[in-house]
Amino acid sequence: MKYYTGCEESISFKEVNTAVEAAFAEHGRGAVQMPPKVYITLPKGDFRTMPAYLPALKIAGVKIVNVHPDNRSFGLPTVMAVTVILDIDTGRPEAVINATGLTDMRTGAAGAVAARHLSSVRRIILGVIGSGRQAQAQVDAISEVLEITEIRVWSRTPRNAEAFAQCNASFGARSVPIEEACDCDVLVTTTPATTPLVKSEWVHEGTHINAIGADAPGKQELEAGLLKRAEVFVDDIDQAVHSGEINVPISRGLFMSGDLAGTLGEVVLGKKRRSSPDAITIFDSTGLAIQDLAIAEIAMRKGSGTDLPFP
Amino acid sequence: MKYYTGCEESISFKEVNTAVEAAFAEHGRGAVQMPPKVYITLPKGDFRTMPAYLPALKIAGVKIVNVHPDNRSFGLPTVMAVTVILDIDTGRPEAVINATGLTDMRTGAAGAVAARHLSSVRRIILGVIGSGRQAQAQVDAISEVLEITEIRVWSRTPRNAEAFAQCNASFGARSVPIEEACDCDVLVTTTPATTPLVKSEWVHEGTHINAIGADAPGKQELEAGLLKRAEVFVDDIDQAVHSGEINVPISRGLFMSGDLAGTLGEVVLGKKRRSSPDAITIFDSTGLAIQDLAIAEIAMRKGSGTDLPFP
Numbered sequence: 144m145k146y147y148t149g150c151e152e153s154i155s156f157k158e159v160n161t162a163v164e165a166a167f168a169e170h171g172r173g174a175v176q177m178p179p180k181v182y183i184t185l186p187k188g189d190f191r192t193m194p195a196y197l198p199a200l201k202i203a204g205v206k207i208v209n210v211h212p213d214n215r216s217f218g219l220p221t222v223m224a225v226t227v228i229l230d231i232d233t234g235r236p237e238a239v240i241n242a243t244g245l246t247d248m249r250t251g252a253a254g255a256v257a258a259r260h261l262s263s264v265r266r267i268i269l270g271v272i273g274s275g276r277q278a279q280a281q282v283d284a285i286s287e288v289l290e291i292t293e294i295r296v297w298s299r300t301p302r303n304a305e306a307f308a309q310c311n312a313s314f315g316a317r318s319v320p321i322e323e324a325c326d327c328d329v330l331v332t333t334t335p336a337t338t339p340l341v342k343s344e345w346v347h348e349g350t351h352i353n354a355i356g357a358d359a360p361g362k363q364e365l366e367a368g369l370l371k372r373a374e375v376f377v378d379d380i381d382q383a384v385h386s387g388e389i390n391v392p393i394s395r396g397l398f399m400s401g402d403l404a405g406t407l408g409e410v411v412l413g414k415k416r417r418s419s420p421d422a423i424t425i426f427d428s429t430g431l432a433i434q435d436l437a438i439a440e441i442a443m444r445k446g447s448g449t450d451l452p453f454p
Numbered sequence: 455m456k457y458y459t460g461c462e463e464s465i466s467f468k469e470v471n472t473a474v475e476a477a478f479a480e481h482g483r484g485a486v487q488m489p490p491k492v493y494i495t496l497p498k499g500d501f502r503t504m505p506a507y508l509p510a511l512k513i514a515g516v517k518i519v520n521v522h523p524d525n526r527s528f529g530l531p532t533v534m535a536v537t538v539i540l541d542i543d544t545g546r547p548e549a550v551i552n553a554t555g556l557t558d559m560r561t562g563a564a565g566a567v568a569a570r571h572l573s574s575v576r577r578i579i580l581g582v583i584g585s586g587r588q589a590q591a592q593v594d595a596i597s598e599v600l601e602i603t604e605i606r607v608w609s610r611t612p613r614n615a616e617a618f619a620q621c622n623a624s625f626g627a628r629s630v631p632i633e634e635a636c637d638c639d640v641l642v643t644t645t646p647a648t649t650p651l652v653k654s655e656w657v658h659e660g661t662h663i664n665a666i667g668a669d670a671p672g673k674q675e676l677e678a679g680l681l682k683r684a685e686v687f688v689d690d691i692d693q694a695v696h697s698g699e700i701n702v703p704i705s706r707g708l709f710m711s712g713d714l715a716g717t718l719g720e721v722v723l724g725k726k727r728r729s730s731p732d733a734i735t736i737f738d739s740t741g742l743a744i745q746d747l748a749i750a751e752i753a754m755r756k757g758s759g760t761d762l763p764f765p
Contacts (some may be wrong), residue, residue: 144536144551146457178492183507183512185542192505192516196494203496205503207538209545217544223765225455225538225547227518231496233528234520237537239457241551243765397527411678451457451760454534454554 145448152242163252171408195432204228251280257426270327274298274307341367354388456759462555474563482719507742515539562591568737581638585609587619588644654680665699
C-alpha cells in the first residue's frame with residue numbers, strides 16, 4: 144500500500160477534464176457501480192462516504208470527504224478528503240491518496256465537461272457566484288475548453304470578490320453586483336447557500352449554468368422558477384434528487400425528477416443535448432465517486448508515493 | 455494524519471471484548487450513526503464500505519473491507535481491511551489503520567459478548583465449525599469470558615481441523631465428525647457456506663450458537679428449521695436481513711424479521727435475554743462498523759503511528 148500526497152501541482156486540468164469526461168461517458172453507458180453517497184452527521188459538519196468501481200479504468204475505491212463550514216477558524220479547509228484505492232483482482236488496499244485538492248479539480252472538470260457540451264457559444268463571458276476554491280477550479284477547468292473573454296464575479300464578501308478578480312486579471316475579471324454577474328454566457332454558482340441567490344429574471348436566454356454549490360439536503364442557489372424555465376441536466380439522478388440543486392424544489396413539489404432533461408453522461412455520449420441556442424441549460428453537480436476514481440488514477444500514475452506496510 | 459499498522463499483537467481480547475460490548479450497548483440505546491454496509495462487486499470478490507459515528511467514544515470513520523475467496527492462491531488473505539478515522543470536530547482525516555487483524559479480533563469479541571450473555575452455562579464444551587482465522591478468534595475471545603473445558607472442531611478439510619486442534623490443545627481440542635462438534639454448549643460456525651452445514655437434529659436444547667460465517671446475500675450455515683426452534687438475536691436487524699444467517703431463510707419465506715428475539719445491544723442492556731436454560735439461542739453476526747471504531751480507538755491509543763503529510 145502506498146500513500147500519495149495528491150501532487151495536484153503536477154496534474155493539468157487538460158488531463159483531468161479528459162479523464163472526467165471519460166468517466167461520465169461510462170456512467171452514461173451504465174457501465175459503473177456507484178451507490179449513492181452515504182452521509183454521517185458530526186457535531187459541526189458531516190462526512191460523506193463514496194464507494195465506486197469503474198471497470199473501464201480497472202479501478203475501484205472509496206472517497207471519504209467532510210464538510211465543516213467553521214474549519215477556517217481552525218486554519219483548516221472546509222472540505223478535506225482521502226481516497227482509498229483497492230486492487231480490483233484481490234481487493235488489497237493499494238493506495239491512500241490525499242484527495243483534498245483533487246476534489247476541487249475533479250469538480251472543476253465536471254463543470255468544464257458540462258460547459259463544453261452545453262454552452263451555446265465558444266467565446267464566453269463567465270459569471271462567477273462565490274469566490275472560494277470551487278470558483279477558482281471552475282475558472283481554471285473551463286478555460287481549457289472554452290475561450291473566456293471576461294469574468295464577472297460576485298461574492299457575499301466584496302473584498303473576497305476583489306481578490307478573486309485580481310487573481311484572475313488575465314481573464315479580464317472584475318467584481319460586480321450579483322445581477323451583473325448573472326448577465327453572462329456561462330454562470331457558475333459555488334456557494335453553500337440555503338436560500339436562493341440567483342433570481343430567474345437576471346438570467347437571459349441561452350445561458351448555461353453550472354450549479355456546483357448544492358451538495359447536501361437543504362442547499363439551493365437558484366430560484367425554483369429558473370429551474371422551470373431551463374433544461375436541467377444532473378450528474379446522477381439519485382444523488383441530485385437527494386442533495387443537488389434540485390433537492391429543495393423537489394421536496395417542495397416545485398420540480399419533479401420527470402422534469403429533468405438528462406444526465407451529463409448522456410450528454411457526453413450525444414444522447415441528450417440543449418434543444419436550441421436560446422434555451423437556458425443547467426448542470427446540477429453533486430460530485431460523483433467515479434470522478435474521484437478518474438483523478439485518483441492520474442494521481443497514482445504521476446505520483447511516486449510512500450510505501451506503507453500492508454497487510 | 456497517521457498510519458497505524460494495527461499492532462494487534464499488543465491488544466488483548468480482554469480489552470477488545472470490553473470495548474465491543476460498550477459499542478453494542480450504545481447501539482442498543484440507539485446512540486450511534488451506522489448506515490447499512492454498502493457492497494461493491496468486483497470481478498473475483500467484493501468490498502464493503504462501513505461508515506459510522508460513535509458519539510460516546512468521540513470517534514467516527516469508515517472501514518473498507520474486501521472478501522476475495524481465491525486470494526490464498528496469491529498468498530494474500532481472503533479478507534483485508536483498512537479503517538480511516540476522522541476528527542469529529544473538524545472532519546480532518548486523523549488516521550489510516552491496517553484493520554485486517556483487527557477485523558478478526560472485533561468479530562471474535564462480538565462472539566464473546568454474545569456467548570457471555572446468552573450461554574446457559576459458564577463452563578462450556580465449545581463446538582467449532584470451520585478452522586480459519588475467524589474460528590481461532592472465536593476461541594480466543596470466548597476463552598476470556600467463559601471457561602472452555604473442551605473444543606470439538608470440524609472442518610471440511612480434515613487436516614485443517616487436525617492442525618486447529620493441535621493449536622488449541624490447551625483447551626482439550628480435538629477433530630471430530632460434524633454431528634459431534636454440534637453436540638456442545640456453545641457452537642461457533644465460521645464458514646463461507648451457501649448451503650446449510652448444521653442440521654437442527656444435531657443441536658440439543660440449551661445450546662448457544664454464534665453464526666459468524668454468513669455476511670453476504672446467499673450465505674447460510676444453519677438449517678432454517680434450527681432458526682425456527684431457536685431464539686435468534688442479531689447484531690443489526692437491517693444488515694442481518696440483507697446479509698446475515700437469516701438472509702436466505704427470509705428471502706425464501708421460511709423466517710421473518712418479526713421472528714427475531716432482539717439485538718445483541720438489547721441483550722447487553724438487559725432488555726432482552728434467553729427465555730429459559732433449555733432454549734436454543736443463536737447470535738447472527740454480520741459485523742458492525744461500530745465494532746471497527748471501538749477497536750480502532752484501541753489501536754490508535756496503543757500504536758505509535760507513522761506521520762503522513764496532510765492536508
